[in-house]
Each structure stands twice: as structure tokens, then as C-alpha cells.
Amino acid sequence: MEMEKTYDPQQFEDALYATWQEKGYFTPKIDPKKDPYTIVIPPPNITGQLHMGHALNNTLQDIMVRYKRMQGHPTLWLPGTDHASIATEVKIVDKLKAEGKSKEELGREGFLKAAWDWKKQYGGRIVEQLKKLGSSLDWSREAFTMDEKCNKAVKRVFVNLYNKGLIYRGSRIINWCPCCKTALSDAEVEYSEQDSFLWNVKYPLSDGSGSITVATTRPETMFGDTAVAVHPNDERYADMIGKTLDLPLTDRKIPVVADEYVEMDFGSGAVKITPAHDPNDFEVGMRHNLEVIRVMNDDGTMNELAGPAFCGLDRMEARKKVEEELTSLGLLVKKEPYKHNVGECYRCHSSVEPIISKQWFVKMKPLAEPAIKVVKDGEIEFIPERFSKVYFGWMENIKDWCISRQLWWGHRIPAYYCEKCGETVVSEETPAVCPKCGHTHFKQDEDVLDTWFSSALWPFSTLGYPEKTEDLAYFYPTSVLITAYDIIFFWVARMIFSGLEHMHQIPFSKVMIHGIVRDKLGRKMSKSLGNGIDPLLVIDKYGADSLRFSLANGIAPGGDTRFYEEKVESARNFINKVWNASRFVMMNLEGVTLLPIEKTKKTIADQWILTRLSETAKAVNDNLEKYEIGLAGAKLYDFVWSEFCDWYIEAIKPSLYSSDETIKQNAASNIYYVLVSVLKMLHPYIPFVTEHIYQNLPIHEETIMLSSYPTERSDLSFPQEKAEFEAIMDIIKAIRNVRAEMNVAPSKKLHITVKTDKEEIVRKGEGYLSKLAGVESVRYDSAYVPEKKVSSAVTSAAAIFIPLGDLVDTEKEIERLNKEKAAVQKEIAKSMSMLNNPGFVSRAPETVVNQERERLAANEEKLVKIEENLKNLAD
RNA sequence: GGACAGUUAGCUCAGUUGGUAGAGCGUCUUCUUGACGUGGAGAGGGUCAGGGGUUCGAGUCCCUUACUGUCCACCA
Numbered sequence: 001m002e003m004e005k006t007y008d009p010q011q012f013e014d015a016l017y018a019t020w021q022e023k024g025y026f027t028p029k030i031d032p033k034k035d036p037y038t039i040v041i042p043p044p045n046i047t048g049q050l051h052m053g054h055a056l057n058n059t060l061q062d063i064m065v066r067y068k069r070m071q072g073h074p075t076l077w078l079p080g081t082d083h084a085s086i087a088t089e090v091k092i093v094d095k096l097k098a099e100g101k102s103k104e105e106l107g108r109e110g111f112l113k114a115a116w117d118w119k120k121q122y123g124g125r126i127v128e129q130l131k132k133l134g135s136s137l138d139w140s141r142e143a144f145t146m147d148e149k150c151n152k153a154v155k156r157v158f159v160n161l162y163n164k165g166l167i168y169r170g171s172r173i174i175n176w177c178p179c180c181k182t183a184l185s186d187a188e189v190e191y192s193e194q195d196s197f198l199w200n201v202k203y204p205l206s207d208g209s210g211s212i213t214v215a216t217t218r219p220e221t222m223f224g225d226t227a228v229a230v231h232p233n234d235e236r237y238a239d240m241i242g243k244t245l246d247l248p249l250t251d252r253k254i255p256v257v258a259d260e261y262v263e264m265d266f267g268s269g270a271v272k273i274t275p276a277h278d279p280n281d282f283e284v285g286m287r288h289n290l291e292v293i294r295v296m297n298d299d300g301t302m303n304e305l306a307g308p309a310f311c312g313l314d315r316m317e318a319r320k321k322v323e324e325e326l327t328s329l330g331l332l333v334k335k336e337p338y339k340h341n342v343g344e345c346y347r348c349h350s351s352v353e354p355i356i357s358k359q360w361f362v363k364m365k366p367l368a369e370p371a372i373k374v375v376k377d378g379e380i381e382f383i384p385e386r387f388s389k390v391y392f393g394w395m396e397n398i399k400d401w402c403i404s405r406q407l408w409w410g411h412r413i414p415a416y417y418c419e420k421c422g423e424t425v426v427s428e429e430t431p432a433v434c435p436k437c438g439h440t441h442f443k444q445d446e447d448v449l450d451t452w453f454s455s456a457l458w459p460f461s462t463l464g465y466p467e468k469t470e471d472l473a474y475f476y477p478t479s480v481l482i483t484a485y486d487i488i489f490f491w492v493a494r495m496i497f498s499g500l501e502h503m504h505q506i507p508f509s510k511v512m513i514h515g516i517v518r519d520k521l522g523r524k525m526s527k528s529l530g531n532g533i534d535p536l537l538v539i540d541k542y543g544a545d546s547l548r549f550s551l552a553n554g555i556a557p558g559g560d561t562r563f564y565e566e567k568v569e570s571a572r573n574f575i576n577k578v579w580n581a582s583r584f585v586m587m588n589l590e591g592v593t594l595l596p597i598e599k600t601k602k603t604i605a606d607q608w609i610l611t612r613l614s615e616t617a618k619a620v621n622d623n624l625e626k627y628e629i630g631l632a633g634a635k636l637y638d639f640v641w642s643e644f645c646d647w648y649i650e651a652i653k654p655s656l657y658s659s660d661e662t663i664k665q666n667a668a669s670n671i672y673y674v675l676v677s678v679l680k681m682l683h684p685y686i687p688f689v690t691e692h693i694y695q696n697l698p699i700h701e702e703t704i705m706l707s708s709y710p711t712e713r714s715d716l717s718f719p720q721e722k723a724e725f726e727a728i729m730d731i732i733k734a735i736r737n738v739r740a741e742m743n744v745a746p747s748k749k750l751h752i753t754v755k756t757d758k759e760e761i762v763r764k765g766e767g768y769l770s771k772l773a774g775v776e777s778v779r780y781d782s783a784y785v786p787e788k789k790v791s792s793a794v795t796s797a798a799a800i801f802i803p804l805g806d807l808v809d810t811e812k813e814i815e816r817l818n819k820e821k822a823a824v825q826k827e828i829a830k831s832m833s834m835l836n837n838p839g840f841v842s843r844a845p846e847t848v849v850n851q852e853r854e855r856l857a858a859n860e861e862k863l864v865k866i867e868e869n870l871k872n873l874a875d
Numbered sequence: 876g877g878a879c880a881g882u883u884a885g886c887u888c889a890g891u892u893g894g895u896a897g898a899g900c901g902u903c904u905u906c907u908u909g910a911c912g913u914g915g916a917g918a919g920g921g922u923c924a925g926g927g928g929u930u931c932g933a934g935u936c937c938c939u940u941a942c943u944g945u946c947c948a949c950c951a
Contacts, residue, residue, distance in 0.1 A: 006913075191949075198951085215951060266950045280951080341949060386879065393878070393947065485946085520887085522944090554889055554898075558880085562887065570899055573913040584910030619891090628891060634898070649910075657909085740917040746906060830895070839931030848894050855895075
């Protein structure tokens with residue numbers, strides 16, 4: 001197959017993915033003799049469209065998965081989607097609204113049908129988009145949080161927790177979203193600081209002896225007040241405790257109670273207590289046996305307990321009216337501007353009302369304890385480690401988890417109420433007979449479960465739990481969970497305690513946390529800002545490989561990353577470089593019988609690159625084992641571009657063009673080996689282009705995907721020759737430097753004289769000097785005394801003299817050499833000061849001291865040569 | 876209020892157990908040499924936020940200050 005001059009990903013990416021999938025490369029073969037490597041995908045919402053966060057997350061997972069697969073582990077990356085209860089329901093309600101229909105009109109069944117239709121139509125979008133990215137997911141195991149398997153797991157878990165007393169139903173203050181009309185968990189509320197007011201209201205004492213002023217940010221809740229609390233030690237109110245107050249705008253009398261919850265220094269030191277609408281007040285209410293009066297409906301309007309004048313008003317209208325009436329009664333002392341945090345629904349962003357409501361809860365303390373322990377004990381490791389602190393912070397202060405949602409799209413709570421006696425029966429199937437009264441008709445609980453309840457079971461529900469499947473036995477616990485830090489609470493923490501509770505085993509041994517993708521200015525990408533970049537458009541323009549590499553290369557663990565097109569361009573350029581290097585190699589393989597690398601003759605350039613290849617392979621493997629994906633990527637980038645392409649390919653050209661067939665064959669075999677190794681090492685990052693090139697090589701296995709990942713090769717490491725070639729490289733760089741500074745055209749061939757005590761090394765490098773520095777002839781003369789008009793290039797190994805005739809501007813040459821001299825002197829001074837420090841010599845490791853001595857010696861040699869040259873020029 | 880990050884070249888960021896500060900982009904010079912101009916060669920550019928400490932040696936470890944950001948808590 002001919003390779004085009006320029007890399008064009010559109011020509012092969014989709015086709016390659018289809019082939020990989022058809023051949024079943026993504027599906028692991030279960031082999032009890034081998035260690036499996038398993039990742040379950042953080043299931044994207046079915047409402048979702050691939051965004052940069054997904055692109056980053058899946059790129060990182062795919063890199064690890066492809067790497068481990070190439071190492072020979074039976075590797076499973078399990079795909080799936082999340083039903084996203086609230087997000088999907090909101091979306092479908094909106095769609096119905098646009099069609100002039102409502103949820104209520106359709107009824108539960110009709111609505112669910114519409115939801116499933118919607119899921120069928122759009123739920124697969126993101127799945128297709130993941131394929132565009134190149135994700136090597138095992139589609140034969142694709143899961144959905146509401147499929148049969150997962151439903152069964154959810155029911156089993158719910159029943160088990162209920163039977164253990166870890167799930168209960170009760171009236172608590174919960175977060176209520178009046179817009180979505182459902183309860184939310186604490187984690188689903190986002191707080192933001194907003195400008196509001198603090199209303200100071202006078203509550204008169206019933207006996208007419210005065211009044212107490214209270215401050216509130218939600219005056220409309222006053223209809224639910226059942227006390228005013230003051231601090232027991234507060235002398236200002238000491239004689240009022242126990243008296244009653246006339247609650248304004250109502251005909252109720254409420255007591256003044258003493259409670260240590262009150263901060264004496266804040267405001268007036270008196271707090272109105274509204275147990276039905278504030279979690280703290282609820283606690284106070286419990287302590288003082290206060291009545292709980294809920295004055296708000298589910299939709300955020302006031303109910304009849306707010307009185308006829310307010311009943312039916314929206315909470316904000318009611319707030320206004322309360323203010324007006326209090327003002328006209330002269331009870332509003334003042335209204336001061338006040339900034340405070342307001343909770344918002346994480347889905348619709350309307351402000352959340354704390355409200356008392358009867359809901360289902362998971363008792364968290366007993367579940368949290370073992371979940372804290374496994375991380376403390378290191379059974380589960382967070383990468384980077386600092387995120388374990390975030391985890392502990394949450395787990396150690398965890399409150400019970402409100403899991404019921406007043407929605408229809410989701411797992412319906414498996415609780416049944418006897419229609420006759422009201423007995424609650426929790427079971428996986430509809431019960432036949434009431435255990436209490438023998439009645440046979442039940443009504444199932446109307447609510448569904450929090451989306452995250454099913455996500456929490458994902459690592460084992462997808463593998464077959466509660467059945468004891470082969471998958472579950474082999475692939476659980478999974479190897480690592482890779483996700484962004486923003487769902488540590490929602491998901492990671494809950495999977496950990498769920499795995500421990502239901503599987504009696506951790507769900508994964510590592511949690512790799514990465515950052516989020518920001519825009520060029522560092523802002524979070526969001527719909528409202530309109531600053532998101534669609535990964536699919538990037539793929540269309542640059543290819544999935546470029547996108548992947550631009551996301552994964554050079555990122556720091558746990559850190560956010562900024563995304564902008566120049567980065568993708570840079571990645572594309574790199575891939576183009578790989579493409580052309582490959583093209584070059586292939587051009588030189590034609591008609592050559594390749595030798596195995598162990599059998600080839602090797603030049604010092606070959607030995608140098610093989611050594612560097614081995615070193616790079618070792619470094620990259622080390623990094624990947626530690627999930628240092630960005631670092632490994634940067635090393636590959638540098639090795640491929642600056643060493644393989646810039647030096648090795650150029651250095652090997654004479655051998656490849658040689659008329660001696662043996663030289664040619666050996667050179668071709670060596671560079672072929674290096675190229676294949678490079679492609680393999682890059683494959684996890686840029687899977688498409690590496691496979692495409694690989695398939696075009698004259699000799700290759702069936703797929704690069706299942707070839708073995710390169711590792712350190714001590715049998716192909718040549719430290720001595722590597723050092724020699726590096727000495728040659730130094731000379732070449734020095735000569736190039738002189739050429740550039742002296743404005744010597746590349747076409748001008750040089751005749752150089754070399755003064756060195758390492759003549760045999762320089763001799764080995766003559767061919768490279770010719771090819772890479774334009775040196776036509778080399779003369780060795782240790783007694784050489786240069787004349788004027790001779791420029792010089794100095795390295796620690798040799799002094800190179802380059803007669804340039806009139807091209808040499810003596811003054812400029814002196815200036816240049818002086819500059820170099822100063823630099824070398826500075827280094828010498830530094831080395832001397834280190835070596836003259838007795839502490840350094842005695843306490844630093846021997847290798848470091850020796851290294852410093854060598855450095856000093858090399859620089860001193862260099863200095864001598866420079867001074868000689870300067871002397872000659874001055875004469 | 877608490878916790879955690881970040882502060883390194885003009886810009887965006889790496890820097891893996893402390894051992895001579897790096898890359899990409901941009902800038903300047905130069906080269907159409909038979910893989911690649913999405914390229915080659917060369918250059919310039921940083922007292923690693925400030926201060927203190929530990930150490931033979933600190934961008935890296937400790938303390939502290941400042942600024943930026945994120946998360947958690949929620950005194951009504």
C-alpha cells in the first residue's frame with residue numbers, strides 16, 4: 001500500500017475501528033492462569049453528548065487498557081450508560097412540553113414509554129461517539145443501569161440493606177427542588193453566594209411587656225415558626241425564656257426557648273425556629289418538642305397553613321407580601337443587604353428548599369466505617385494520593401443518604417404497602433400475601449431511586465451480580481477506576497462502600513483521579529458560557545489520534561488542563577512526523593530481507609538508538625505503571641521526534657543508501673526494529689495511525705493491538721557506544737553552531753583539523769560528520785597550530801578547526817570564543833565550589849561526586865582548548 | 876470558617892525518591908540536502924511568587940506571607 005505524503009486520518013480511522021470490533025480484539029479471553037486487568041467505564045448519561053471531559057476520561061482509560069492488553073493481560077474495559085434519572089426526566093418533560101403535553105396527562109406508564117422511546121432514539125449517541133474516539137471497549141458486555149442485570153442488582157441490594165436495617169423510611173429535612181418536584185441528596189445541591197437581604201422582624205411578647213427581634217433570610221417561612229430560640233446564657237433574654245410571643249401575621253402564640261445552638265454574637269441573638277423548613281431548626285425542634293408546621297407545597301407555593309392571604313402564592317411573591325405586611329404593622333425593624341449561600345438543584349439550578357418530607361434513607365455510618373478503613377489501610381489507593389483526603393473528609397462527616405426521588409424514570413423502590421392494613425413489605429417481587437393481615441393486594445411505592453444508587457453498584461452489577469457469574473469471579477475486583485474529581489462523592493465513595501457491603505470486597509484497588517478540561521482562558525467549559533469545544537468537530541478536522549494525544553500528553557496527575565486548537569495542531573504535527581518517518585523507513589525496506597535485531601551488525605548510531613530505545617521503554621513502562629500518563633507521553637514525544645527522527649534517521653541514511661547490500665540490509669533491519677518498537681509504544685496514545693502504519697509494514701503480526709509492548713532490553717543496550725555517539729553528536733552540534741554563527745552556507749563543505757586524544761572515537765564518527773555537519777575531510781593533528789582565519793568548535797572530546805578563509809571575522813570569532821569561555825568558566829567555578837566543599841565530598845553519594853569530577857575535568861579540557869584558540873587568534 | 880491545589884521562559888504547562896532548570900506555541904536567523912515546510916539547523920528568553928528553615932546540595936522537603944483557584948461547611 002502506498003502511503004500518502006501527508007497524514008490524513010479520515011482515510012482509515014473509522015474502518016480500523018470497525019475491523020477491530022469485528023475481529024473481537026476488544027473482548028478478553030478469560031484465562032485463569034493470567035491476571036486480568038479490568039476497568040468499568042464511568043457510564044455517561046444517555047442524555048449526554050460527548051464533551052471534552054468524556055474525551056479526556058476515555059482517552060486515559062483507553063491508554064491504560066491498550067497498554068495492559070499489549071502486556072498480555074486479559075483486559076476488559078466494560079462499556080455502558082447511565083439512565084440518569086433526573087436529567088433524563090427533565091429532558092423528556094421538556095420535550096413533552098414542546099409537544100403541548102404534560103407528564104401528568106400521559107400518566108406513569110405513558111411517560112415511561114415515551115422515556116424508553118427517547119432512550120432508544122438518543123441513548124446510543126454517546127456510545128457511537130466513544131467509538132469515534134477509538135475506545136477499545138468490549139461492546140459484547142455493554143450495560144445500562146436499567147437493564148435486566150442492573151435492575152436485579154438494585155432490587156437485591158435494596159432488600160438486603162432494608163433487612164439489615166440500613167435502609168429506612170422517615171420524615172426528615174431534605175433538599176427539595178420545587179422545579180423538578182423531587183427530593184435531592186445533599187450531594188446534589190450546589191451552593192453559590194448570592195446577594196440577598198437579612199430581614200429583622202419584631203415578634204411582640206404576648207404579655208405586652210416588649211418584643212424580641214429576630215433575623216431571617218427567608219421571611220416567608222415565618223408561618224412555620226413554632227418558637228424563638230435564645231442562648232441560655234444570654235442575659236438580654238434571660239427573663240423572657242418560657243414566655244410566649246405573638247407570631248405576627250398569624251393568630252398563633254409561640255414560646256421562647258433556650259438552646260445552645262444560638263450564637264449570641266450574631267444579629268440580635270434570637271433565632272426564629274422553623275422546624276419544617278430548616279435542618280438546624282428541625283434539630284432544635286426535636287430537642288424542645290416543638291410542633292413541625294410545613295407551610296409550603298411541593299411546587300414552592302405556600303399552602304393553607306400559611307393562612308388564606310398567602311395560600312397559593314409562590315414563595316418569592318409570599319416573601320414580598322410578608323415584607324409589605326410587616327412594614328405596615330411596623331414590625332419590620334430593618335432590611336439589610338446580605339450575602340449568603342443559596343443551595344441550587346444541580347440539574348435545573350432553581351433554588352432548593354429545605355423541607356420536611358417522608359423519604360427513604362440509607363443509614364450511612366455503618367457503611368462508611370469499612371469504606372474509610374480500606375483507604376486508610378492502602379487497600380484502595382487514590383492517585384494522586386491527596387484525593388484520599390477529600391474522600392475522608394466526606395466519609396467521616398457523612399449524613400444519611402436520601403435515596404427516594406419523586407420521579408418516574410428510574411428504579412422504582414421495591415417497597416409495597418398492604419392496601420388493607422398499610423403494612424410495608426420490602427421485597428424483590430410483588431408480595432403475594434400481607435404477613436400481617438393476610439390481604440393480597442399491595443400498592444408499590446411511587447418513588448424511584450436516586451440515579452447514583454444504581455451507579456454505586458456498577459462495578460459488580462455489570463459483571464453479573466447478584467448471580468455468581470464467571471465474569472464476576474474473574475474480573476472483580478476491577479483494577480482501577482479512572483474518573484474526574486468532580487464525582488468522588490457522587491460515585492467513587494458510594495461504589496466503595498457498596499462493593500464492600502455487597503461483594504465483601506473492594507470494587508477496585510486504585511482510583512485514578514484526573515482534572516477537568518477547561519477552555520483556553522481557564523474557564524470551565526459549559527453550555528451557558530458557550531465555550532465548549534465539540535470533540536467530534538475536532539476529530540473531523542484533525543482525527544481522533546490528534547485529539548487523544550493533545551489531551552493526554554503532558555498533563556499532570558489530578559490537574560486540570562486547558563484545551564485549545566493549537567495543542568491539537570501540535571499533536572497532529574507530531575503524528576505527521578511519525579507518519580513520514582514511517583514512510584521513510586518503508587521506502588528503504590523494499591527488496592530487503594530483514595534480519596532479527598539480535599542478529600544484525602550495528603553501527604554506533606544503531607547502538608546509541610537501541611540503548612536510548614531501551615531506556616525510553618523502561619521509563620515509559622515505569623510511568624504507565626504509576627499512571628503517569630502525561631509524563632510517559634512527553635517522553636515518547638521527545639524520543640520519537642528529537643532522537644529517532646532528528647538524529648537517528650539522518651545518521652542512518654548513508655548506510656541505507658549504501659551500495660553495499662550487507663550494510664543496507666543491516667541498517668534497514670535495525671531501523672525497522674526501532675520503528676516497530678516506537679509504533680507499539682505509541683499505540684495506546686494514538687491507536688489508529690499506529691495500527692494503520694503497522695499494517696503497511698512488510699512484516700507484522702495480525703494487529704498491533706495484541707502485539708507485545710516494548711520493554712527494557714539489556715541485551716540491546718550499549719552504554720559505551722552510546723557515550724561515543726554522544727561525543728560525536730556534541731562535535732556535530734558544535735560545528736553546526738559555528739556554521740550558523742559564522743553564516744556558513746550548508747552547501748559549503750568543510751575541511752577540518754581535529755585535535756583530540758580520542759581519535760579513534762572521532763574516526764568512527766567521520767561518516768556522521770560528513771552527513772550531518774557537511775564535513776568533507778578530516779585531518780588529525782595533535783600538534784596543530786592554527787593560523788588566523790580559522791574558526792574553532794570545541795567540545796570536551798575534541799577541538800575542531802575549520803579554516804574558512806575570508807568568511808572568518810576574527811573579531812567576531814574572538815567574541816564568540818570569549819562567550820563560550822565565560823560559560824565554561826562559570827561551570828568550572830560551580831563544580832570547584834562543590835568539590836572543595838568537604839561536606840559534599842564526604843556526604844553526597846559517590847556516583848554524584850564522581851559525576852561532578854568528570855564534569856569538571858571535561859570542562860577544564862574544554863577551557864584549555866578554548867584558551868589555546870583564543871591565544872592563536874590574538875597573536 | 877475549614878481543607879486542598881496552584882504561583883517555573885512572552886503565552887500554556889511539564890519537571891517521576893532533593894543532585895548543572897525543560898517542552899510546546901510564539902519571537903529572531905537561516906536552509907526548498909533525495910521522509911516530513913504539519914519540516915531541518917541555529918539563537919534569544921527564567922535570581923522556579925516573597926521571606927525563613929532543614930541539608931554537602933532545595934523548583935523539589937518543612938514553616939510563613941501574599942495572590943489565584945477548587946472543594947467542603949452553612950451564624951438564622
